[in-house]
Amino acid sequence: MNRLNGQIANGQTANGKTLNGKAALVTGASRGLGAALARQLAAQGAKVVLVARHSDPLDDVVNSIRAAGGEAWGIRADISDKMTIHAVAGEAAMLAGPIDVLVNNASTLGVTPLRLLLDTECEDLEAVLQTNLVGPFRLTKSIAGAMAARGTGVVVNISSDAAIEAYPTWGAYSLSKAALDQMTRIFAAESEGSGVRFVAIDPGEMDTQMHAVPDAERAELQQPDDVTHSNLALLQKLPDETRVRTTRSRAS
Amino acid sequence: MSPRTRPPATRDDVRLLWVQGDDAWSDHRPADLARLLCAGDLVVVNDAATLPASLSGHVTMTGDAIEVRLVSPHESDDVWQVVLLGVGDWRTPTEDRPPPPTLMRGDSIELGTDLHATVFAISDVSPRLLELQFDRGGAALLSAIYRNGVPIQYAYLDDDLPLWSVQTTYAGRPWAVEMPSAGRPLSWSVLSSLREAGIGVATLTHHGRRPARVRQPFARRCLTPHDLIRFMIEAVPNIVSRAVSSSKTLEFPKTTAP
Numbered sequence: 001m002n003r004l005n006g007q008i009a010n011g012q013t014a015n016g017k018t019l020n021g022k023a024a025l026v027t028g029a030s031r032g033l034g035a036a037l038a039r040q041l042a043a044q045g046a047k048v049v050l051v052a053r054h055s056d057p058l059d060d061v062v063n064s065i066r067a068a069g070g071e072a073w074g075i076r077a078d079i080s081d082k083m084t085i086h087a088v089a090g091e092a093a094m095l096a097g098p099i100d101v102l103v104n105n106a107s108t109l110g111v112t113p114l115r116l117l118l119d120t121e122c123e124d125l126e127a128v129l130q131t132n133l134v135g136p137f138r139l140t141k142s143i144a145g146a147m148a149a150r151g152t153g154v155v156v157n158i159s160s161d162a163a164i165e166a167y168p169t170w171g172a173y174s175l176s177k178a179a180l181d182q183m184t185r186i187f188a189a190e191s192e193g194s195g196v197r198f199v200a201i202d203p204g205e206m207d208t209q210m211h212a213v214p215d216a217e218r219a220e221l222q223q224p225d226d227v228t229h230s231n232l233a234l235l236q237k238l239p240d241e242t243r244v245r246t247t248r249s250r251a252s
Numbered sequence: 253m254s255p256r257t258r259p260p261a262t263r264d265d266v267r268l269l270w271v272q273g274d275d276a277w278s279d280h281r282p283a284d285l286a287r288l289l290c291a292g293d294l295v296v297v298n299d300a301a302t303l304p305a306s307l308s309g310h311v312t313m314t315g316d317a318i319e320v321r322l323v324s325p326h327e328s329d330d331v332w333q334v335v336l337l338g339v340g341d342w343r344t345p346t347e348d349r350p351p352p353p354t355l356m357r358g359d360s361i362e363l364g365t366d367l368h369a370t371v372f373a374i375s376d377v378s379p380r381l382l383e384l385q386f387d388r389g390g391a392a393l394l395s396a397i398y399r400n401g402v403p404i405q406y407a408y409l410d411d412d413l414p415l416w417s418v419q420t421t422y423a424g425r426p427w428a429v430e431m432p433s434a435g436r437p438l439s440w441s442v443l444s445s446l447r448e449a450g451i452g453v454a455t456l457t458h459h460g461r462r463p464a465r466v467r468q469p470f471a472r473r474c475l476t477p478h479d480l481i482r483f484m485i486e487a488v489p490n491i492v493s494r495a496v497s498s499s500k501t502l503e504f505p506k507t508t509a510p
Contacts (some may be wrong), residue, residue, distance in 0.1 A: 006363055011427050073391065075395070082416070083414075083415075084309060085416070085417075086301070086398075086415045086416055086419060087395075087398035087399070089301070089423075090303070090394070090398065090423075090425070090426035091391065091394055091395060091398065091426075093424050093425045093426065094299065094391070094394055094426055096392055097425075098425070117374045141421075142416075142419070142423070145420070145421035145422040145423070145443075146299060146422050146424040146442060146455075148422065148440070149297070149422035149424075149443075149455045150442065150455070151451060173310050190440070190444075191440075192443075193444070193447060193448070194444065194447065
């Protein structure tokens with residue numbers, strides 16, 4: 001069991017915080033699930049680096065974490081841009097220290113309104129794959145090696161039931177999440193013994209800007225904060241599986 | 253022997269010379285390391301990420317073109333020791349490039365699209381060795397360096413080296429102004445094979461931002477061979493005992509000026 005898992009599972013806490021002193025990097029952290037995850041990680045004592053494309057909402061989340069007594073920094077970057085990947089990894093390591101938890105959360109639905117996959121332009125599919133799959137691939141490669149060198153680390157890839165179900169019009173997004181799931185499994189298989197864990201988490205349907213599609217029943221959508229509590233519980237005891245779906249849970 | 257003119261397609265597709273004494277050496281590949289070493293051995297690597305340490309711009313007053321190469325940070329987080337190069341770029345061998353413009357303390361330089369610096373001090377070793385004070389420090393300066401800089405390039409290459417070509421697989425904090433290239437061939441596959449063979453891998457993280465106060469051309473964040481050997485002799489018994497079970501980050505003790 002790697003040191004991060006052991007430390008959490010053994011309840012070695014300071015001030016009751018399970019991630020005290022750990023460094024986390026969360027992409028797509030200016031809103032929705034990413035912002036909620038960043039807040040919860042910071043609340044549990046982690047030093048959190050948040051990545052997003054737009055400065056203003058990113059700064060708002062960073063400032064709110066700091067106002068609550070947490071440590072957080074923002075890096076404005078688009079992870080679909082390969083030129084920024086090593087800058088993000090390097091800046092994050094300099095700001096928060098060697099990264100212990102990487103959350104690949106940033107993703108895009110692609111062109112909206114959603115179209116049948118058979119009506120989707122090739123370039124639009126490629127753009128979705130760049131953000132949802134290749135960006136996480138590159139960022140993971142730039143950080144997981146350092147995790148393995150330390151013998152500890154967790155890479156969390158945010159997935160979707162669209163990775164499993166064949167929902168018409170969700171094709172580009174679905175393809176990317178299915179590939180992300182498989183990438184998670186392959187990374188896990190190839191890194192066995194390194195101390196680095198890979199897990200894909202399907203957070204279920206949430207009430208966020210990205211998932212609140214016009215026909216969604218809002219009352220049935222989870223709030224991101226509820227989802228993050230489930231996700232943090234998973235981080236506290238990583239399952240053996242590489243893919244899990246979090247269930248609705250209320251903040252305690 | 254001619255150097256490669258481009259990075260290998262796969263990072264571990266290079267040759268490894270195995271030297272076992274004055275008269276015994278043989279050619280191998282990085283993938284052979286697990287077989288050449290023994291369980292309980294330790295491989296120590298430098299886990300510094302490589303910065304894009306070459307910044308191009310011009311002297312504010314005169315418009316003269318200039319290239320700034322970062323050498324070492326100062327104890328103040330907005331000051332760096334740098335070396336200047338003049339007109340031209342990496343496709344011209346350094347020794348064939350004209351000298352940079354002569355700068356005075358207080359002269360300002362514009363670098364990239366939005367970075368501004370002022371000459372803070374000039375070394376008496378060379379007028380092209382300066383300390384530059386940037387218009388920002390800390391994380392903001394690091395971000396600007398990534399945005400405006402490119403990796404230091406080499407004249408024998410065909411094409412520009414992108415930043416991802418000058419990183420090791422285990423690179424962490426961005427300390428290095430040039431890649432710790434001995435570690436570049438250590439792919440995940442090679443490192444996994446070492447681990448499976450019971451060979452340890454330890455990362456060395458440099459500390460101590462104050463340059464050694466000796467009259468040498470460049471202040472260094474790395475250590476002299478004497479310092480490194482002394483550290484290894486003191487640390488080795490501890491390292492070996494842990495080498496098989498885990499990776500270990502070695503905290504280098506701060507050096508004192510000789």
